[in-house]
Amino acid sequence: MSGDLEARIVRYLAHRMPEAGRVSVLALSRIHGGASRETFRVRIDAERGGIRGLIFRRDPVSTLIETEREIEFAAYRSFMDSAVPVPAALFLERDLDWLERPFFVMEEVEGCTAGSILAADPYGAHRRKIGEQFFSILGAIAKRDVASSDLARRMTVPDPGSAWRLELDKWEKVIDEDELEPQPIARAAIRWMRANPPPPAARVSIVHGDYRTGNFLFDGTGTIRAILDWEMAHLGDPLEDLAWALDPLWSSDRAHPGGMLTREEAIAVWEKASGLKADAKALRWWSMFASFKGLAIWISSAKEFQAGTNTDPVMAFSGIYCLPFHNKRLADMLVELKGGAR
Amino acid sequence: MKPSPDLVLNQAFAKIAMEMGPALPAGYGQGSATTTGVLLLLVAQEFNRAADIRAKENSAMRTLFTEAAAAAGGDLGARLKAAAGEREADLNVATLDKANAALKALLIELHTHAERAGDAALEARIVRLMAEAAAARQVFLPAM
Structure with missing residues (x-):
């Protein structure tokens, strides 16, 4: 399944980022905690652009919160280059042919962690x-x-x-x-x-x-x-x-x-x-x-x-x-x- | 059942969340393992008390309905009186839950009636009953 997903992502990136040349996926993993979206961390190596991290946020089959991914994507866009730090929102994709469900793609913010409500002292x-x-x-x-x-x-x-x-x-x-x-x-x-x-x-x-x-x-x-x-x-x-x-x-x-x-x-x-x-x-x-x-x-x-x-x-x-x-x-x-x- | 179910669940939590989860690569699998372990711990807390807290909640609502039925009067009063007189056929959690749901639906009606009637004393009694029931249903997270 993950191999299939990897191949689909490579095809999609070749379609959306033709300027990057040949793209390969170095690592693909799902991130825990996304109850309203399936979130995947994808490390790619592009012929032109080199190694970079991307985040794919895909609509799940069933969601905790019935929200439109367009709204979330627009929210990220609303704060790009502002005092509110957000990852760069790159692509919004509604075509189901690529990953079976709608999704959007962001730049990965690397070298960071998130606090947990289970942790006694998260910070x-x-x-x-x-x-x-x-x-x-x-x-x-x-x-x-x-x-x-x-x-x-x-x-x-x-x-x-x-x-x-x-x-x-x-x-x-x-x-x-x-x-x-x-x-x-x-x-x-x-x-x-x-x-x-x-x-x-x-x-x-x-x-x-x-x-x-x-x-x-x-x-x-x-x-x-x-x-x-x-x-x-x-x-x-x-x-x-x-x-x-x-x-x-x-x-x-x-x-x-x-x-x-x-x-x-x-x-x-x-x-x-x-x-x-x-x-x-x-x-x-x-x-x-x-x-x-x-x-x-x-x-x-x-x-x-x-x-x-x-x-x-x-x-x-x-x-x-x-x-x-x-x-x-x-x-x-x-x-x-x-x-x-x- | 020995070892007791709550002990089994507690040990399963320790095994999954403290040993198996951390041994997995960081990511979705590890996070899901930890959360699953915590679920077992929370279910262990519920195991022994599940029937007791439901039986007590149902009893508290029936006592309230007995006392409020006459003042409510009419159709609501009649239904309160009837519900107050009912008893569960057994102490299975599913049986208690079914009765609990019916009693809670009636509690909402009684609460709305008390608000409309301006019966502050009955309102106060209902919110205290709800708070006591909510407190009894709390489960607690481990320090992690």
Whole structure:
């Protein structure tokens, strides 16, 4: 199978990169963790251009998150040559003849690693340096002009007052379609969020949609070299990304969301970089939304695994560990809001 | 069953995640092996308690329904009363899960009813019940 894939990739590169001359594949391996795309690291040797690393992101048969690869590709393109480090997005391919499913190709960012939510201290001595970059880059994403971005050409720019509702509707629909059993905590959270909407977005921004530990690469000096996994990118309230990045699921160190800075430090770095204020009331709403959106994703992944449409162990992990985690987080929030009356 | 299933699963986790996984080349296979090992550990945590937490959840919801049925009244009150009187035929997890799903659907109805009626005390009781149930269903990751 991998030999077949290798031959297909060689044929594709010869088609897309005729200027490179004869291309051979030196190494081909699948990268772990891509639950919404199959990700392959491909090391090639080109007659003209020499050895280089490429990343192929192919749509899986079944996906954790039903997203359009055009959106992800456009998101990478929106930040090329900017303060937000991203790998160069090279080719977007919709023709199924090449690799059976749509895919896109990026340059590999070499010599880097990603943190893991399973690691007790994913960044070690670099945690502060990485944390300051991480939240500063998120501020830069919030600051990016939306109108001139590739994304704005592919999706409607929401009204600042309705960004929250569009996202809530989207993820409620996921639960409606994918729940394997009734979800009383999610349903209670939905009702509370609808009854207590956040203030309008201070600015409509590009929202990464999955900005967290595990979705960026850093090198041995603690420098962030690439923000990855833009498959849930959309336009909306930048507080959505901030709340998601601060969610406690991303690190076992509850005092340091994502295993980096304290919550207060992170918000201060983000505010300075974005030029926005993280309104406490709005951030509380988006924090509940973050755990709710997580819950919706885990419900969907549990369904995929249960149905046998995607048996990647990450899908089972999402249902067994992440789903109860966010159920408890949401329930605790509801108790804070409503649990006092006797 | 001896060795006990949770012990077997814990040992399988150690073997797969600590020995077999690291011996594989870095990449998809190694990551999948580690995740699979962690899954076994999490399932081991669930094994002993699975029937107990479901039985307790179902019992807590039935107790709540018994007390809320009269105040709810009408069709909802009747269904709450009927559900409160039901009992599972056995303690198989699948049987408990089936009853649990039916009770949770009714809990959503009762919660919505309490919100519409402005019954803050009942709302508070429901969210505390949900939080206790959610806490009992937590599983915990190993330090890696």
